[in-house]
Structure formats: structure tokens, C-alpha cells
Amino acid sequence: MNKAEQISSLIKERRSYYPHEYLEGEIPQDHIDMILENANWAPNHGLTEPWRFFVFEKEGLKALSEAQGNIYKDNIPEEEFEQARYEKLVKLPLQSSHVIAIIMKRGNNPKIPKIEEVEAVACAVQNMALTVTALGYGGYWSTGGMVKFEQSKEFFGLGEEDEFLGLFYMGKIPSENKTGKRKDIKEKVTWVR
Numbered sequence: 084m085n086k087a088e089q090i091s092s093l094i095k096e097r098r099s100y101y102p103h104e105y106l107e108g109e110i111p112q113d114h115i116d117m118i119l120e121n122a123n124w125a126p127n128h129g130l131t132e133p134w135r136f137f138v139f140e141k142e143g144l145k146a147l148s149e150a151q152g153n154i155y156k157d158n159i160p161e162e163e164f165e166q167a168r169y170e171k172l173v174k175l176p177l178q179s180s181h182v183i184a185i186i187m188k189r190g191n192n193p194k195i196p197k198i199e200e201v202e203a204v205a206c207a208v209q210n211m212a213l214t215v216t217a218l219g220y221g222g223y224w225s226t227g228g229m230v231k232f233e234q235s236k237e238f239f240g241l242g243e244e245d246e247f248l249g250l251f252y253m254g255k256i257p258s259e260n261k262t263g264k265r266k267d268i269k270e271k272v273t274w275v276r
């Protein structure tokens with residue numbers, strides 16, 4: 084395969100894999116380092132490099148699990164609280180090898196709109212996801228759970244202009260591939276000729 088065929092195949096192979104699908108076992112440190120290093124090479128306007136990551140592993144996963152449960156409990160209106168949802172949120176980090184909190188750290192260049200900093204972080208996450216796929220692991224970007232609640236920003240010590248954009252869950256997965264689904268690109272492209 085040439086480079087273009089390799090990247091096309093990798094992009095299409097990437098799927099979201101959820102913690103209940105993960106196998107036992109930890110992703111080794113050198114692979115986590117590679118995932119983070121590749122995230123760091125995302126494009127970004129003005130070289131603000133706005134991505135910041137908190138990597139939870141080992142005992143840290145318990146701290147995240149506890150925080151996610153508590154933040155849900157403390158912030159969801161009482162009438163909306165669901166015990167099963169709470170238990171699921173507590174369980175997700177514990178089923179994972181690693182969880183990476185995705186943060187946008189707002190730079191101080193007023194010429195760069197905030198949305199562009201968020202876009203750059205999303206590029207970094209895609210680099211991360213493709214590396215995870217290439218290494219044979221599974222992962223997914225979650226914007227649910229604790230991510231929805233403003234209190235999470237305090238947990239990470241974020242400033243007002245910073246954003247907590249999600250949790251990237253990761254783990255080992257079985258070797259057979261999941262199939263994805265997309266509508267044809269032709270429906271989304273307008274050619275101007």
C-alpha cells in the first residue's frame with residue numbers, strides 16, 4: 084500500500100470503542116507516549132498549541148471514577164437523578180486502561196478566536212484516535228458524564244476561558260474490526276466549477 088492508501092485505510096478503520104468492550108490489560112507507557120506525541124503535532128492557528136491533557140491511569144482511574152460520580156450526583160437536579168446512570172458513570176473509567184481529559188487552554192492572543200482553539204484541540208484528538216487505531220487499541224471521545232457540568236472545570240483547575248471538551252476513554256480490544264456507517268460524501272459536497 085502506498086501512503087495515501089495506508090492513511091485512507093486507517094481513517095476508515097477507526098471506530099469508537101466503548102469501555103464495556105475493552106479487554107483486561109493496560110496499554111504500555113511507550114504507546115501512551117506516542118499517542119500524546121502525535122496529538123501534539125496537530126495544526127493550530129498562531130502556534131498557540133491550546134491542547135492540554137490529564138492522563139488518568141492506575142489509581143488515577145479511581146479518582147476520576149469518584150469525581151465523575153460525585154459531580155453527576157451533586158449537579159443533576161434531584162428529579163432527574165438515575166441510579167443506573169450514576170453507576171455507569173462510576174464504572175466507565177474503571178473499565179478503561181487509560182482516560183485522557185481533553186482540555187482547551189485559551190491562549191492570550193486576541194487575534195485567535197476561541198472557536199479556532201477548540202478546532203485545533205479537535206485536530207489533536209483525531210491524531211490521538213488514529214494513533215490508537217494504528218496501535219490496535221480502541222478509544223472514544225465522550226462529551227457525556229462529568230463533561231456536561233461546569234463543576235468539572237474546577238476539578239481540573241481551569242480558567243473561565245478554558246474549556247473541558249471531553250474524556251477520551253481507551254483500552255485493549257478484540258482483534259476483529261467493527262464496521263462503520265456514513266452517508267455518501269456526494270451528499271455533503273458542492274462542486275463549484
Ligand SMILES: Cc1cc2nc3c(=O)[nH]c(=O)nc-3n(C[C@H](O)[C@H](O)[C@H](O)COP(=O)(O)O)c2cc1C
Pocket residue numbers: 097098099100223224225226227249263264
Ligand atoms: C466531539 C465528539 C463527542 C462525542 N461524544 C460522545 C458521547 O458523549 N457519547 C457517545 O456514546 N459517543 C460520543 N462520540 C462518539 C460518536 O458517537 C461516534 O463517533 C459516532 O457514533 C460515529 O462512530 P465512529 O466513531 O465509530 O465512526 C463523540 C464523538 C465526538 C467527535
